[in-house]
Amino acid sequence: MPPDQMPARPAFRVPAIAPTAVAVPVPPIPACRAWAARYAGEHGAPLDLTQAVPGWPPHPEMLAALARAAGDPAAATYGLLEGETALREVLAEDMRLLYGGDAQADDLRITAGANIGFNLAMAVLAAPGDEVLLPTPWFFNHEMALALRGVRAVPVPCRAADGFLPDPERAAALVGPRTRAIALVTPNNPTGAVMPPELIGRFADLCRERGLWLVLDETYRDFLPDGQDTPHALFRRPDWRDFVVQLYSFSKAYCIPGHRVGAVAGGPVFRGEFIKAVDNIQICPPRPPQFALAWAVPELREWRAGNRARIAARAAAFRRILEAGAPEWRIDAIGAYFAWVRVPDAAPDSAVAAERLAAERGVVSLPGGVFGPGGERHIRLAFANTDEDTIAAVPARLAGLFPRNSAARAERVPAPVAAPGRPFDRSP
Numbered sequence: 001m002p003p004d005q006m007p008a009r010p011a012f013r014v015p016a017i018a019p020t021a022v023a024v025p026v027p028p029i030p031a032c033r034a035w036a037a038r039y040a041g042e043h044g045a046p047l048d049l050t051q052a053v054p055g056w057p058p059h060p061e062m063l064a065a066l067a068r069a070a071g072d073p074a075a076a077t078y079g080l081l082e083g084e085t086a087l088r089e090v091l092a093e094d095m096r097l098l099y100g101g102d103a104q105a106d107d108l109r110i111t112a113g114a115n116i117g118f119n120l121a122m123a124v125l126a127a128p129g130d131e132v133l134l135p136t137p138w139f140f141n142h143e144m145a146l147a148l149r150g151v152r153a154v155p156v157p158c159r160a161a162d163g164f165l166p167d168p169e170r171a172a173a174l175v176g177p178r179t180r181a182i183a184l185v186t187p188n189n190p191t192g193a194v195m196p197p198e199l200i201g202r203f204a205d206l207c208r209e210r211g212l213w214l215v216l217d218e219t220y221r222d223f224l225p226d227g228q229d230t231p232h233a234l235f236r237r238p239d240w241r242d243f244v245v246q247l248y249s250f251s252k253a254y255c256i257p258g259h260r261v262g263a264v265a266g267g268p269v270f271r272g273e274f275i276k277a278v279d280n281i282q283i284c285p286p287r288p289p290q291f292a293l294a295w296a297v298p299e300l301r302e303w304r305a306g307n308r309a310r311i312a313a314r315a316a317a318f319r320r321i322l323e324a325g326a327p328e329w330r331i332d333a334i335g336a337y338f339a340w341v342r343v344p345d346a347a348p349d350s351a352v353a354a355e356r357l358a359a360e361r362g363v364v365s366l367p368g369g370v371f372g373p374g375g376e377r378h379i380r381l382a383f384a385n386t387d388e389d390t391i392a393a394v395p396a397r398l399a400g401l402f403p404r405n406s407a408a409r410a411e412r413v414p415a416p417v418a419a420p421g422r423p424f425d426r427s428p
C-alpha cells in the first residue's frame, strides 16, 4: 500500500509510571554536583563535600584478599541466600565484643549494602498505606525507599536545642493505627548526632509497649566519638529478637562502598519473612567481598580503630577551623562523617546557599531540604572524604558569600534548579 494511503497510526503515548515513583525526588547527590559545573575555578579546585565516603583506600591486604577472592571460580557462583557462613560468624563475634550480648551467626543476614538491607526489611515490615516514623532530618534514602513502596514516612522533628536527638515522647504522640516501625540512624546521617545508649533504650521501650519494630541503622557505628565505646545495650536485652532489626554496612568501616556489602540482624519471625524478599530481590550478596571480609573482620580491628581516631580528629579539625574562619556558618551538630551547618541569616534558605556555594565558590554540599521537612536553614558537609588541608581551605570559600545586610542581593539570585531536577522541597 502506498505510504500516503496507509491508515494513520495512533499517537504513541509513553505508558504511565507508578505515581509512587514519580512523587519521589531525584537522587540528590548528582543533582547537587551538577551545580558545580557552573563554577569557574576562581577560588581553587572544587571541593566535593556531598558524599559520605571514607577519604582513604581499603587496607592493602584487604585489596589483595579482594583480588584473590575475585579470581576464585567459587565466588562466581550463586551463594547462600543468608550470606556466607564464615562472614556471619566473624560479624557475630565482632558484635558480641562491641555490644556485649549473645548475637549469633544465625541472627545475621548479609545484604548487598545497608540500603538494600533497609529496602528488604521494609518489604516485610510495612505494607502500602502503613506508616514508619523517621526523625528529621532523615536519611533521604530511607524516605525514598518508603515512598517507592507506598509507605508514608512520618517526620518526628528533632531540634537544634536537643542536639538533633529524637525525643521518644514526641515520637509516641505520632504513633497511629498504621504505624509499623520507628527507624533511627545513629550515629546520624545527616547531623552526625550520636544517640546515647539510654535514649536508644527508651525508644526500644516505646516500640515494645506499642507493638512496633525498632529499625536501627548503624552504618556509622565504627565511628563513635571518643569516650563512647558501645553504641547501645539492646543486644543484651533478652527480648531483642522480638522487635529489633539492626542494619550494618561494611562500606564505611572497610572503605569498600563499591563492593556493596551490609548486614541485617533480627529474630526468627522477622528472618522467616525477610528471606522471601532476599530470594526475590537480591538472591545472594556479592560473594568475593564476603570472602575477603570473613578474613578482614577479625584481622583489621586495629586498623578500624585507627580510622575511628582519624575521623574523630578530622571532625575536631573541621569544628576548630570553621568556628575560627567562618563563624557565620554555625555548626549545629557534628559527628561520624558529617557537619550539620546552619547557613548565615542573610542567605534566603539552604537550597540557595548550597547552590551558590557550589556555583560561585566550588564547595559542593547538600542542602538540608533533601533530608526532609525542617532542613531549610542547614547544609550537610561530609568531611570524611577530605584531609586537613582541604578543610583548611573551606572557611575562605564560605566567607563573604552572604554578607550581613545582603538580603536584597540574595533575593536577586536565580531560583535553585527548577523542577523536575529538584532534589529538595519534599513535603511529607
Ligand SMILES: Cc1ncc(COP(=O)(O)O)c(C=O)c1O
Residues within 6 Å of the ligand: 052, 112, 113, 114, 115, 116, 139, 185, 189, 217, 219, 248, 249, 250, 251, 257, 260, 261, 262
Ligand atoms: C545512614 C546510612 N545508611 C545506609 C547507607 C548506605 O550504606 P551501603 O553502602 O551499605 O548501602 C548510608 C550511606 O551513606 C547511610 O548514610
